[in-house]
Amino acid sequence: MIYTVTMNPALDYVVDLPHFNIGDVNRVENEHIFFGGKGINVACVLKELGFESTCLGFTAGFTGQELQRGLKEELKLMSQMIQVNQGMTRINMKIHSQQETEINGLGPIVEKDDFEKLLQQIKNMNDEDILVLSGSVPSSLSQNVYCDLLEVIANRKIKTIVDATGQLLLDTLIYHPFLIKPNNHELAELFHTEIKNIEDIEKYARKLQDMGARNVLISMAKDGALLIDENGVKHLQGVCRGEVKNSVGAGDSMVAGFIAGYLSRLDYHETLKLATAAGGATAFSNGLATQAKIYELLKQL
Template structure:
């Protein structure tokens, strides 16, 4: 079974208007509401690609109920732990002449509630894949992903980590199966400016030396680059289309890579389906459909460097 963990889920409220005028009343032209959070997006895409999975994490209040109901409607399994306080956050994304985001804070998670998640994870085994994706609430220690991986380190679970800064760096010693920084996050980690694929490969190798088995770097309009556990390097292009919503594109790439790899046991095919899934979601208002991904995949070319 594939499990995704979203510690800080959200309702994503997307607003489109001509122009955001600060200090004035703004009239919305179009609005959409989605169950969001990186792990949830991964679960959603995996379901589209035909892979049953279980979404884990924490929810609270009426907004949390919306997230669970949305997953149930889509046929996605979930074992979210219901918190006793607060409400699941709402992230407002305003698209005018520029794109503005206002992200909610989220509820407090107690040690007892965190232990409920640990009890679920204790049952994972070598047949399972665990996806740790996104930020964590400010009330939790930034070593949480590290603590999770330490807890399951002898179970043979393939772990995929899509996180930034210390959340990512702290887990590398546990040899995650896959990590997925984007090129800007790679620059931030090493405090450098990356101007070429060769430089991205150089710093991806540093992450691999620190413990990651496979490093997938998303590069926006420049495609994606994969450094495998066998030191092979693959680069994909990016599909052509009109970007409608960049939210969830990176998560879709992670899910697509997992599905493509499981389908074929090929890293090349994992990258190809990952790039197609990420692009298709960027060209959609929500997580892309399987049909659209298949269409986009025809544009994806993967080369070995």
């Protein structure tokens, strides 16, 4: 089984309007509500690619109840989300106008007993399972929580995937995650440097591998993606052709594509192609990638 952990899921309220003017009344042309969170996005795209997963994480309040309902009834995902007593599942507003603007909520207050329940869920995983840790952590939790989760399965055969930024990601490398997926800008921030070319990207990707990551996937927007696989082999892949409509969830879709490729026993080059097509399918859609769109784009690669 694949388990995706979304510590701080959200109801994403997405609006389209021709011009967003600060200080004025803005009337939207289109609006949608999505059940959001990086791990949830991964689970959705995995389902499109034929792989079931179980969503873990925390919800709270009436928004949390709605998110739990949506996961089961609308997205048809398996869920073992933990409903906590304080705070509320956040509402994130995403404004599509001249530029994309996001306003993100705080999230629930997760107490020690709540976190212990999640730890127990992780302990109950089987050795051949896959654990995906992705996204931010509620402010009520320590920034070491990913390490706390990885510690309880450190001597197991569970494959772990970490899609996070900054120190949250770096701290997990001692646990040798099977895959990490920073983008090129996040890669530069990790090493407090300026990245000028593909050689720099490869250099710092290999540093992350030296620090403990098995596979390092770097998404580079219009420049494609670079993978340093666990054997040290470099793979480069250009982007698919299409009109970019949405940047939300493209990276999560890449993670899902990589997992699906690996579980389908594709080699790493073909796995990178599937990951790239999945990321592009989301970028070229108003929502997350569909199976049909992924395989349409895969033919380009």
